[in-house]
Amino acid sequence: MGKQKKARKYATMKRMLSLRDQRLKEKDRLKPIKKEKKDPSALKEREVPQHPSCLFFQYNTQLGPPYHILVDTNFINFSIKAKLDLVQSMMDCLYAKCIPCITDCVTAEIEKLGQKYRVALRIAKDPRFERLPCTHKETYADDCLVQRVTQHKCYIVTTVDRDLKRRIRKIPGVPIMYISNHRYNIQRMPDDYGAPWF
Template identity: 30%
Template sequence: MRGKRAKKYRKLMHQYEIQFSFREPYQVLLDSAILQETAQKKIDLVGRLKGVLGGEVKPMITQCDMRHLYNAKPKDEQLILQAKTYERRRCGHHELEEPLSSLECISQCVDPKGSGTNKHRYVVATQDPKIRAALRKIPGVPLVYVSKSVVILEPMAQATEEQREREERAKFKMGLKGRRGGADANQKRKRDDEDEGAQEHGTESIAAESGGDARPQKKKRVKGPKGPNPLSVRKPKKRQADGPREGEAVKPKPAKTNETRQPDENATAASAAEGEELGKRKRKRKHKPKGDGGAAPEEDADTS
């Protein structure tokens, strides 16, 4: 079996599993026509069914179809022995003188009450096109047949597709009702209230024991403009007390030239000269009188 067809069959059986609760081993209801076809073409029917359905199978045959194999001309003893190894589906028609046709027998086995449901979740493998046409009207019946030595699984019938869509819409509506406040939402709200009540009771008991209010205060969230990401903001550089900032170039001090030094030296020399002149004082020297002439004494200049 090719990969694309096998993938298609896996998806199809997965849909039957989800919507109609099919499970392994799949109960495959066989009719006498498909057994004769596979025996004539030497096809391992059970092995092919495992590959097509993607799992273990349980082949079954009705009592009426078993009687059809006995009444077939020419009679195939080997095929009868092979059919005896399959599980016998008791259709309740064994008391009749003549067996019912495969169409009537299989239709009654699949839908015994005529309610339009595949109660026992049968997969029907038949070579009769009339049987397949009748079973397409019943939702959830996978149909298998043989075409040119190839075992084929039919796609979903229109009745099956319509029921699947109805169930999907019903699930969607139930989900919307639950969101609006259905039974599940009420139960969840009730559980939350019970949890809050138990938590408050525990805090009150702790407060009574400690003599104070032990309720945790919720921190108020201040709404406002959000700042920049702190990881993307550049950190400010610290200024050094004794030296320049990091990355700042050290400026050299300007050197003193002779022109700037000369007025300073002249100023100091002038100030020193003024100090010496202030420190010098003129003084008069008085001489003693000589003789009786009464001449006035001469003033000698102070030579210093």
Template identity: 25%
Template sequence: MRFAKQKRHRKTIKRFCACFGFREPFKVLCDGTFVHHLVANHLADTTVSNTLGAPVQLFTTRCVIEELKSLGSSHAKSFRASCRDYKLARCDHEEKESALNCIIKIIGDNNPDHFFVATQDIDLREKCRKIPGVPVLYGLRNALFLEKLSKFQDEYLKAAEDERSRMTDSEFKLLHKRLKNTHGLKDLSTAKNGSDDEDLLLQSPVNRPLRKMDTKDTVQFKRKKAKGPNPLSCKKKKSTSNSGPNVRKTDETGNDAKRSRSRKRKRTHTAKTSNDGATN
């Protein structure tokens, strides 16, 4: 279970980093409910870092600290922890506001400071799901969880990807100019071959054709070329050297070379006479 949770968190964080530009160390903006959850369950600050799998910086706001202070002795430990261990995120409003409104104003429309929002408030979590690029962190007993991308955030990413794949206004104007120069026309209506080009140029930005990717962006595979034979196997065999036991030897006097042969012992077989005792 723990391995599956960590794998799911890594996948979510990787997507936020690739699509929204989150970088380590991650900045976590905590409200009073989340701080109280950590203190009540005796969770160390390193628990947040272990959950996200990266170093983190914990932030809170003055409005959150004032809200904890107003809750009295039941949240006294949480108030002291927020003052001691958390950095302050700048909130520009002059008057004191609720923690929910304060955090929503800091995040804005697109979360420019790349904050992770850590909260136990259901209303705040619901509002953060409707803002692109806002990951939500919450606690459950003695464990922390990172929410997946909401349906709104997922659709936002798909729309942004589709928009990047189509022509921008500057690219569309450049295409218009190039088509005019290539055909040598002043007006597209008088072009000989301008019917197809005119349809292309009159298309709305939504229906414009997809731009071709550069060759650098496409994946290139190297073909394996046929290799030649091993050059060592193609070498000619060397002729046998004239050194060995059966070679011609020259005499010390300079005579012609003679082939040395091993001597064989000759045996004479004498016929045995039947009469051994015969004499002269």
């Protein structure tokens, strides 16, 4: 068996001089990078996310009756489909007084949905609901709710949206209220508050 001849490849890349090559002139040559020596006696800084003071072993001390409940757009729509009164059903679920809170973003989102969702808009403008003004410009309600919940841990979030639930589960100490079997249920609520745990 003879040796196989290696044919030269058709489109071989031209060899380029590296910027550190000795044949280049001084001005074209890349400057050598000097590594700074680390001082072993210097303090090492690490960024560790600061947990809020209201959480004690993942138990949120800011939650307590009367509950402030952030309402999402789709939650109102699904409550209408399930023929549930929002405030009464929340009280039945939590066995305590509930104050539903609605942000400007959620109200704007319901207004954008048009004439078909006029009943949801009328519910959103109910005087029993507490209005929460938004300072940011965009009107995407999910971002607004997540931002508000990360800043203030005193809210329960109501939603049926899977993506929003997934985002809120990453934030410690925030319970989620949802609809199943034509009634309201709650996740991640502290046991001491006596709410049904499903």
